[in-house]
Amino acid sequence: MYAPGESYEECRATADWLLSSTQVRPTVGIVCGSGMGGLAEMLKDPQVIKYSDIPNFPRSTVHGHAGQLVFGTLKGKPCVCMQGRFHLYEGYPVQKITLPMRVFKFMGVETIFLTNAAGGLNQDYKVGDIMILKDHINMPGFAGNNPLVGPNDDRFGVRFPCMSDAYDRELRQLAQEVASELGYSDFLQEGVYVMLGGPSFETIAECRMLHKMGADAVGMSTIHEVIVARHAGMRCFALSLISNRVVMDYDSQEKANHEEVLEAGRLRAEQLQKLVSSMVARLEHNNNNNSF
Ligand code: HPA
Numbered sequence: 001m002y003a004p005g006e007s008y009e010e011c012r013a014t015a016d017w018l019l020s021s022t023q024v025r026p027t028v029g030i031v032c033g034s035g036m037g038g039l040a041e042m043l044k045d046p047q048v049i050k051y052s053d054i055p056n057f058p059r060s061t062v063h064g065h066a067g068q069l070v071f072g073t074l075k076g077k078p079c080v081c082m083q084g085r086f087h088l089y090e091g092y093p094v095q096k097i098t099l100p101m102r103v104f105k106f107m108g109v110e111t112i113f114l115t116n117a118a119g120g121l122n123q124d125y126k127v128g129d130i131m132i133l134k135d136h137i138n139m140p141g142f143a144g145n146n147p148l149v150g151p152n153d154d155r156f157g158v159r160f161p162c163m164s165d166a167y168d169r170e171l172r173q174l175a176q177e178v179a180s181e182l183g184y185s186d187f188l189q190e191g192v193y194v195m196l197g198g199p200s201f202e203t204i205a206e207c208r209m210l211h212k213m214g215a216d217a218v219g220m221s222t223i224h225e226v227i228v229a230r231h232a233g234m235r236c237f238a239l240s241l242i243s244n245r246v247v248m249d250y251d252s253q254e255k256a257n258h259e260e261v262l263e264a265g266r267l268r269a270e271q272l273q274k275l276v277s278s279m280v281a282r283l284e285h286n287n288n289n290n291s292f
Helices: 008-019 037-042 099-107 169-182 204-213 223-231 258-281
Strands: 028-032 044-050 068-074 077-083 111-120 130-138 188-195 217-219 235-245
Touching: 008 099, 028 037, 028 099, 037 077, 037 258, 068 258, 077 099, 077 258, 099 223, 111 223, 111 258, 130 169, 130 223, 130 258, 169 188, 169 235, 169 258, 188 223, 188 235, 217 235, 223 235, 235 258
Parallel strands: 028 077, 028 111, 111 235, 130 188, 188 217
Antiparallel strands: 044 068, 068 077, 111 217, 130 235
């Protein structure tokens, strides 16, 4: 049994409600991370729908997240943008916070771009670097908190989806090409993102462990959305904006805080938006996409 509001039929009803509220038929979905809501402001002829007005949708509670869907076109491509996402630490079940991915799929979305702010674990990373996600480590998943836990409706996707190709290779290559053309190569990285539940930031010992485990950046989002999007057969591309370097040294006086996360977003917002919009401009139609 799916929880109320999360069944196949209810996700479809939410998508149909949205499609009847807008003329846009999105093929691209964008999820804006903390301090990166400006991406949604790039959409032409924007149409805004508040989460609180959408049947079955959770509400966004985080400072720096607007809490609305924005429909419009980006470089001529029909898009839907989540201006504000949902996190485990807000107290929602993981199945609820990933519901928008299934709604996106029902609306016709083929490719999803996700952004987040993350702490740099890799010692070569600097504040303001942009990291392309090559792979992830789903820490809540290790403890059984995976969005696909529970009964599997095969109409959404298979019971045991593959995750070795979670982050689309062609899109990662396209990002490298576009970044090089824009002159962004100096601050572009590619690495592994690890997700923790939050909301407390990591201890020094936890950061040391995560780094040893093979992660380059740590955050509190994105992975659960990618898992559900891949389960539904959508292509995923994700970027982390390195908003701080995590503390790994017991002598350090530095302290992670949410304000620096938002500040890093403000500093790099323009370049991050340019990178994403230039990639969207070059997207090919994905012929392999099968709708539910
Ligand atoms: N840790 C976890 N999440 C984050 C961080 C961090 O250091 N920075 C931005 N999001």
